[in-house]
Amino acid sequence: xxxxxxxxxxxxxxxxxxxxxxxxxxxxxxxxxxxxxxxxxxxxxxxxxxxxxxxxxxxxxxxxxxxxxxxxxxxxxxxxxxxxxxxxxxxxxxxxxxxxxxxxxxxxxxxxxxxxxxxxxxxxxxxxxxxxxxxxxxxxxxxxxxxxxxxxxxxxxxxxxxxxxxxxxxxxxxxxxxxxxxxxxxxxxxxxxxxxxxxxxxxxxxxxxxxxxxxxxxxxxxxxxxxxxxxxxxxxxxxxxxxxxxxxxxxxxxxxxxxxxxxxxxxxxxxxxxxxxxxxxxxxxxx
Amino acid sequence: xxxxxxxxxxxxxxxxxxxxxxxxxxxxxxxxxxxxxxxxxxxxxxxxxxxxxxxxxxxxxxxxxxxxxxxxxxxxxxxxxxxxxxxxxxxxxxxxxxxxxxxxxxxxxxxxxxxxxxxxxxxxxxxxxxxxxxxxxxxxxxxxxxxxxxxxxxxxxxxxxxxxxxxxxxxxxxxxxxxxxxxxxxxxxxxxxxxxxxxxxxx
Ligand SMILES: Cc1cc2nc3c(=O)[nH]c(=O)nc-3n(C[C@@H](O)[C@@H](O)[C@H](O)COP(=O)(O)OP(=O)(O)OC[C@H]3O[C@@H](n4cnc5c(N)ncnc54)[C@H](O)[C@@H]3O)c2cc1C
Ligand code: FES
Ligand code: FES
Numbered sequence: 001x002x003x004x005x006x007x008x009x010x011x012x013x014x015x016x017x018x019x020x021x022x023x024x025x026x027x028x029x030x031x032x033x034x035x036x037x038x039x040x041x042x043x044x045x046x047x048x049x050x051x052x053x054x055x056x057x058x059x060x061x062x063x064x065x066x067x068x069x070x071x072x073x074x075x076x077x078x079x080x081x082x083x084x085x086x087x088x089x090x091x092x093x094x095x096x097x098x099x100x101x102x103x104x105x106x107x108x109x110x111x112x113x114x115x116x117x118x119x120x121x122x123x124x125x126x127x128x129x130x131x132x133x134x135x136x137x138x139x140x141x142x143x144x145x146x147x148x149x150x151x152x153x154x155x156x157x158x159x160x161x162x163x164x165x166x167x168x169x170x171x172x173x174x175x176x177x178x179x180x181x182x183x184x185x186x187x188x189x190x191x192x193x194x195x196x197x198x199x200x201x202x203x204x205x206x207x208x209x210x211x212x213x214x215x216x217x218x219x220x221x222x223x224x225x226x227x228x229x230x231x232x233x234x235x236x237x238x239x240x241x242x243x244x245x246x247x248x249x250x251x252x253x254x255x256x257x258x259x260x261x262x263x264x265x266x267x268x269x270x271x272x273x274x275x276x277x278x279x280x281x282x283x284x285x286x287x
Numbered sequence: 288x289x290x291x292x293x294x295x296x297x298x299x300x301x302x303x304x305x306x307x308x309x310x311x312x313x314x315x316x317x318x319x320x321x322x323x324x325x326x327x328x329x330x331x332x333x334x335x336x337x338x339x340x341x342x343x344x345x346x347x348x349x350x351x352x353x354x355x356x357x358x359x360x361x362x363x364x365x366x367x368x369x370x371x372x373x374x375x376x377x378x379x380x381x382x383x384x385x386x387x388x389x390x391x392x393x394x395x396x397x398x399x400x401x402x403x404x405x406x407x408x409x410x411x412x413x414x415x416x417x418x419x420x421x422x423x424x425x426x427x428x429x430x431x432x433x434x435x436x437x438x439x440x441x442x443x444x445x446x447x448x449x450x451x452x453x454x455x456x457x458x459x460x461x462x463x464x465x466x467x468x469x470x471x472x473x474x475x476x477x478x479x480x481x482x483x484x485x486x487x488x489x490x
Contacts, residue, residue, distance in 0.1 A: 001323075006321035006365065035365065050368060101433020107364070
C-alpha cells in the first residue's frame with residue numbers, strides 16, 4: 001500500500017476541516033472497500049480519515065416517530081440481527097445478512113455500502129424500497145438527501161467529497177408490510193450478485209420494487225395498480241407489471257459475472273418470487 | 288505481496304506512529320506505519336506469524352483475528368485502527384494447560400490437512416462459539432463461510448466445530464454421544480509440531 005497520513009478526528013467539525021484542507025483525503029468507516037482500493041492502487045489518497053472516533057457518530061439503531069434511525073458506524077452484523085429491522089424492514093435485514101462473510105459483516109457499515117455506490121450492493125435495493133433518507137453533514141451544515149436522489153452511477157453519488165453521512169433514516173411504514181431481498185450469485189457465499197431485488201408489499205396495495213446489478217445504479221419502481229399485491233393475481237398478470245418495472249434495466253454486456261440476457265431473464269424469475277414472498281409475509285403467511 | 292517489500296518513498300512520508308494495544312491478554316506497543324495493516328504489524332512487528340497472509344482482499348479468512356470480541360480479516364484493518372483494542376490471535380487460543388476444545392477437536396477430526404487455513408478457521412470458530420455456544424450445522428457453515436480451505440477439508444472442519452461446541456456445553460459428559468469418531472479421552476499432551484506457532488511463537 002502507498003503511504004498515507006492517518007487521521008482519527010474526535011469530532012465532525014475536525015473531520016470536515018481535514019476534508020476541506022485535503023481535497024483528496026478519503027473517509028474510512030469499516031474499510032472493506034476503501035482498504036482494498038488503497039492496496040490495489042485504484043484509490044490514491046494522501047490522507048485517510050477514520051470516522052470511528054468521531055464523537056457524534058455511533059453504531060446505534062434507534063426508534064424515531066414510527067421509523068428507525070441507523071448511525072453511520074452501524075455494521076451489517078447489527079443490521080441483520082436487529083429484531084425491529086427483521087420484523088418491519090425484513091428485506092434490509094436479509095440484504096445485510098448476505099454481505100460477504102461474518103468477518104466482512106463485522107466491519108462493513110451500512111453507510112459505507114451506500115457511499116461506495118456499487119450497483120451490486122446488497123443493502124441499497126431494500127433501502128430504496130423503504131424510502132431511506134440520508135442525513136449528511138458538510139461545510140454548510142446538515143442536509144437530508146432521499147436515497148433515490150443520491151445514486152448516480154457506479155461509485156458516483158450526489159454527495160460532495162466534503163460531506164459525511166451521519167445517519168440513515170427508515171421512515172415509518174403505515175399498516176402491515178411484507179418484504180424480502182433476493183439475489184442471484186454464481187456461487188453461495190461472498191460473491192457480488194448478478195441480480196439483486198428488494199420488494200416491499202404494503203397494506204395499501206402499493207408494491208415497491210428496487211433492483212440492482214443490472215445498470216449503473218440501483219433503481220426503484222412503485223406499482224400502484226394493486227396487482228402485484230393482490231393474492232389472487234395470476235403470474236401472467238404480475239409479469240405484465242414486472243416487465244414495466246424492469247423496463248429500465250440495462251445490464252452491461254462487458255461483465256464477467258453474467259450475460260445481459262441471463263440477468264434480464266433472472267430479473268423476471270426472481271422478481272415474481274420476491275413479490276409473492278413479500279405479499280405472503282404481509283398477509284401473515286409463512287413464506 | 289506488499290508487506291515486507293522495501294518502501295519506495297515519494298515526497299514527505301508520514302512518520303511512524305506509536306501503537307498500543309492488547310494482544311492475547313498482554314499489552315503490546317510498536318512503532319508502525321500508518322498504511323500498515325493489523326496483519327502486517329502482528330506478523331512483522333510483533334512476530335506473531337500464526338495469523339496467515341494470503342489473498343489480502345478479505346476473501347479467504349486466513350488472516351482472521353478477534354478484534355474487541357468480533358472476528359475480522361486483519362488484512363482489511365489498519366493497525367492504527369486497532370489502537371487501544373483487544374486482539375486475540377491463534378497464538379492466544381490455547382489455554383495455559385493445553386489445547387482448547389476447538390484445537391483438540393480439529394486434531395481429533397483430522398481437520399487440518401496442509402494446515403495453512405487452520406489458524407483462521409480456528410479463530411473464526413472461536414468467535415462463532417462465543418457468539419453462538421451451541422450452533423446448528425447451518426450456523427457453523429455460515430459462520431465459517433469467510434474461511435476458504437484449498438485442501439477442501441470443510442466437512443471435517445464443520446464436524447470438529449460442532450464437536451467442540453458439544454464438549455464445551457457438556458464438559459463433564461463421560462460417554463461420547465452418538466456422533467461418529469472423536470475419541471474423547473483427556474486431551475493429549477500438547478504437541479507443538481502439530482500446532483504450528485501455538486507454543487513456539489512469542490505471545
Ligand atoms: C470479501 C468481500 C465481500 C463482499 N461482499 C459483499 C456483498 O456480498 N454484498 C455487498 O453489498 N457488499 C459486499 N462487499 C462490500 C461491502 O463490504 C462494502 O460495500 C461495505 O458495506 C462498505 O462499508 P465500509 O464501512 O467497509 O466502508 P469503507 O470501505 O470504509 O468505505 C467505503 C466508501 O464509502 C465512503 N464512506 C464510508 N462511510 C462514509 C460516511 N459515513 N460518509 C461519507 N462517506 C463514507 C468511504 O470514503 C469509501 O469511499 C464485500 C467486500 C469484501 C471485501
Ligand atoms: S488474507 Fe485476509 S482475507 Fe485473505
Ligand atoms: S488445510 Fe490446507 S488450506 Fe485448509
